[in-house]
Amino acid sequence: MLKLTKKTDYALMSINYMSYRKDLFVANTRSIAEIYNIPRELLAKILQKLAKEGFIESQNGPKGGYTLLKDPSEITLGEVIRAIEGPIQIVRCIEGDSTCSQTEQCTIQSPLRKIESHIVDYLDTITIDKIISETTDELLEVN
Amino acid sequence: MLKLTKKTDYALMSINYMSYRKDLFVANTRSIAEIYNIPRELLAKILQKLAKEGFIESQNGPKGGYTLLKDPSEITLGEVIRAIEGPIQIVRCIEGDSTCSQTEQCTIQSPLRKIESHIVDYLDTITIDKIISETTDELLEVN
DNA sequence: TTATATCCGACTCTATTGATCGGAGATAAA
DNA sequence: TTTATCTCCGATCAATAGAGTCGGATATAA
Numbered sequence: 001m002l003k004l005t006k007k008t009d010y011a012l013m014s015i016n017y018m019s020y021r022k023d024l025f026v027a028n029t030r031s032i033a034e035i036y037n038i039p040r041e042l043l044a045k046i047l048q049k050l051a052k053e054g055f056i057e058s059q060n061g062p063k064g065g066y067t068l069l070k071d072p073s074e075i076t077l078g079e080v081i082r083a084i085e086g087p088i089q090i091v092r093c094i095e096g097d098s099t100c101s102q103t104e105q106c107t108i109q110s111p112l113r114k115i116e117s118h119i120v121d122y123l124d125t126i127t128i129d130k131i132i133s134e135t136t137d138e139l140l141e142v143n
Numbered sequence: 144m145l146k147l148t149k150k151t152d153y154a155l156m157s158i159n160y161m162s163y164r165k166d167l168f169v170a171n172t173r174s175i176a177e178i179y180n181i182p183r184e185l186l187a188k189i190l191q192k193l194a195k196e197g198f199i200e201s202q203n204g205p206k207g208g209y210t211l212l213k214d215p216s217e218i219t220l221g222e223v224i225r226a227i228e229g230p231i232q233i234v235r236c237i238e239g240d241s242t243c244s245q246t247e248q249c250t251i252q253s254p255l256r257k258i259e260s261h262i263v264d265y266l267d268t269i270t271i272d273k274i275i276s277e278t279t280d281e282l283l284e285v286n
Numbered sequence: 287t288t289a290t291a292t293c294c295g296a297c298t299c300t301a302t303t304g305a306t307c308g309g310a311g312a313t314a315a316a
Numbered sequence: 317t318t319t320a321t322c323t324c325c326g327a328t329c330a331a332t333a334g335a336g337t338c339g340g341a342t343a344t345a346a
Binding site: 001028029030044045047048051058059060061062063064065066 | 319320321322323324325333334
């Protein structure tokens, strides 16, 4: 299945929230979880990952939480997916994977890899501000 | 994870084989399974699905098997994925899904849907002959 | 009639994803 | 200095989807 995980959805929603409520300075896990109806502990891990990858900054203690480090126009969808789900792989076989019993006979590997990189390139052109803004019509013309 | 299933891989490899060995007239499950090292029963179902969807034609009884109905240039990658995996959904939420507890607050749904349709459109421009041929450089310029 | 195919549903096993739990470390405020 | 409220992090459990297996039915060339 070619599907994004819930975690990625939650990450995008959180970034959206943080950019929308910049005035709050810090947005904590609890409030984001409550507003979007996300399990708090799960969201906590996602935000920790986003912090570790440098998208947001964490502030510990009471009144603590997270703030956006980068502007949504400087974050791409591809980056967020990779931060949460790891490297994007439409094609399942990895270069030199000896556990794949098809590799030797497989003729479709390299063409599919090019399709994959095309899609990855596309995802890397989509900045988050285009996702969280209302005017999204231009998305289709991007690439 | 944005990943194609093994079933889709097997389907593409089978179509590849059938187009390559057109001289055989019929290619049976056993021989394809042996050549590509695919579990026979699993491959059988995939081929049945491809037959049901009109990509290949089945011939029952001994000396039976499958033959390509369409030319690889008339089959797109998107079509094969849909035949095997069902409708392509990068975005997990479906129009009017009441079980999703985020729908009301979710602001990212519609923009993501446009990205999805862009990718689907791209996959529908990739014909199988481009995947099974050696010259795949032009793939990147397609869309 | 027999051997070899497709056909098809039910089932098991495994991997991934989604969610929960327990507790440690940081820090602002009382 | 204590306390309440955060982030942090590993371990664990549950749900779902993917991959593969099994048993038996039907078709048909030899």
